Amino acid sequence: MFKSLRTRLILVYSLIIFMTILAVDFLILSDYFRSRLQERTIAYFTYGNIAANIASTNLSDTFYITRTLEQYTETTGARFLFIDSRSVVVSDGANRYTGETLTNPQVREALSGSNSWAVYGNGTRNLQLAVPVTSGDRDSLQINGAILISAGLEDLYQAYYALRWRVVLISLIAGLSGIFFSLVAAYRLSSPLNKLIAFSDRLSRGNLGEEVNIKRTDEIGQLADTINTMSAELHRIETNRRRFIGDVSHELKTPLASIKALTEALMMGHTPPKQQREFLGDVVNEVDRLSTLISRLLTLTRLEEETLNREYFKISDIIKNTVRVMTPLAASHDVKVTNEVRMDIKVLCDKNLVREMLVNLLDNSIKYRDKTKAENRIELKDYLTNSKYRLEVSDNGIGIAAQDLPRIFEGLFRSEPSRSKEIEGYGMGLAIVKRITSLHGWDISVDSQPGKGTTMIVTIPL
Numbered sequence: 001m002f003k004s005l006r007t008r009l010i011l012v013y014s015l016i017i018f019m020t021i022l023a024v025d026f027l028i029l030s031d032y033f034r035s036r037l038q039e040r041t042i043a044y045f046t047y048g049n050i051a052a053n054i055a056s057t058n059l060s061d062t063f064y065i066t067r068t069l070e071q072y073t074e075t076t077g078a079r080f081l082f083i084d085s086r087s088v089v090v091s092d093g094a095n096r097y098t099g100e101t102l103t104n105p106q107v108r109e110a111l112s113g114s115n116s117w118a119v120y121g122n123g124t125r126n127l128q129l130a131v132p133v134t135s136g137d138r139d140s141l142q143i144n145g146a147i148l149i150s151a152g153l154e155d156l157y158q159a160y161y162a163l164r165w166r167v168v169l170i171s172l173i174a175g176l177s178g179i180f181f182s183l184v185a186a187y188r189l190s191s192p193l194n195k196l197i198a199f200s201d202r203l204s205r206g207n208l209g210e211e212v213n214i215k216r217t218d219e220i221g222q223l224a225d226t227i228n229t230m231s232a233e234l235h236r237i238e239t240n241r242r243r244f245i246g247d248v249s250h251e252l253k254t255p256l257a258s259i260k261a262l263t264e265a266l267m268m269g270h271t272p273p274k275q276q277r278e279f280l281g282d283v284v285n286e287v288d289r290l291s292t293l294i295s296r297l298l299t300l301t302r303l304e305e306e307t308l309n310r311e312y313f314k315i316s317d318i319i320k321n322t323v324r325v326m327t328p329l330a331a332s333h334d335v336k337v338t339n340e341v342r343m344d345i346k347v348l349c350d351k352n353l354v355r356e357m358l359v360n361l362l363d364n365s366i367k368y369r370d371k372t373k374a375e376n377r378i379e380l381k382d383y384l385t386n387s388k389y390r391l392e393v394s395d396n397g398i399g400i401a402a403q404d405l406p407r408i409f410e411g412l413f414r415s416e417p418s419r420s421k422e423i424e425g426y427g428m429g430l431a432i433v434k435r436i437t438s439l440h441g442w443d444i445s446v447d448s449q450p451g452k453g454t455t456m457i458v459t460i461p462l
């Protein structure tokens, strides 16, 4: 039950809300009561001091003191008593305890010279204050008795209880609306997540290329965008894989079909001996084609990161060597290769794979030369920008049509079937090149115009 994000969020939110409200309530209520009681006490002490003054200046006039205390009792609602130094009540503003002996801690303290106060009782609470009645100056201070004030606190408690109810009510409303908003917030957070979970589930079942519709700009929105991109990318990869398998099957079937036709013709026995040799030669050619194609396919599938044998090599050395190896082939087709690579840079790479990559690029530039041009050229150049090394292999060959550009790296793609027939190839070279670059974490791109030429650009981050 506490496993879902939503429940957890709601619990945490509610806990925070209630703790805060509880703390605030406690502070408000206790502070309110304390300050009101303090106000009260100060006010009564003021009265008490005045009464003590009157008592000390009219000590012999008990009647006057009693009248004054009666007046005070009437106006303030609290009882004012004058108690002599032997704790006997001399005057009682309410005229009840006169003549009796009263000892409580407040009286005792007042008779020993200091003010004191305390709250008594449980049901009807009572505030008791006592002030000493003194005469003489500081050096010969004489305590003649005490003024005791006894005041009911019922009104203060009533006000306190009323406030407490109001605070509880407001807190309840605030708490409930807080929980409501946290519910909304938790829902707003968890529902798109649940949507994403359901969507990922669909993806994992193979519903590639679908899109989840979450319009948000926050992290969840970003996550949705990423998952959508992933879905599209998986879809693209899956489609490519299917087409690739289709293409492979087709490529394998064509030579097999012609082998079958040739051998069937031979089996019939009507073929003259001279033609028999010719047919068998064709069969051998087809078998060669098949085995080359299969070994290229194997090269492509075997190219995995684990098999990479990486070391730091001076890239210009690898280029120089490969160009030397390829120059005779180029020369035999009247193609001139110029190596203008200058940068003295060491790159972490698999030397053999880099060589294979260059061989494929140069081979293409030679194969797809433009025979209508007076001179066919291949140029290799390198650049260093923004901590990136860039190698360009450009030719002035026949170029690639714009609509074919996105497909040339996909494998088994060859532009224009008619042309593909006359030029040997399987459309695997650039797929291998692409794999080699991506295994190294490099990038390859192409810039080409039909009739003008092609530039292959390999970018290596340093």
Ligand SMILES: Nc1ncnc2c1ncn2[C@@H]1O[C@H](COP(=O)(O)OP(=O)(O)O)[C@@H](O)[C@H]1O
Binding pocket: 360, 364, 365, 367, 368, 395, 397, 398, 399, 400, 408, 413, 414, 415, 416, 424, 425, 426, 427, 428, 429, 430, 431, 454
């Ligand atoms: N330098 C180039 N000039 C013109 N076309 C090229 C060049 N390099 C590659 N291509 C095109 O890209 C396709 C794929 O190349 P690649 O994978 O090497 O296959 P292949 O060399 O077997 O044809 C080629 O069939 C060709 O149409």
Ligand SMILES: [Mg+2]
Binding pocket: 360, 363, 364, 425, 428, 429, 430
């Ligand atoms: Mg090729």
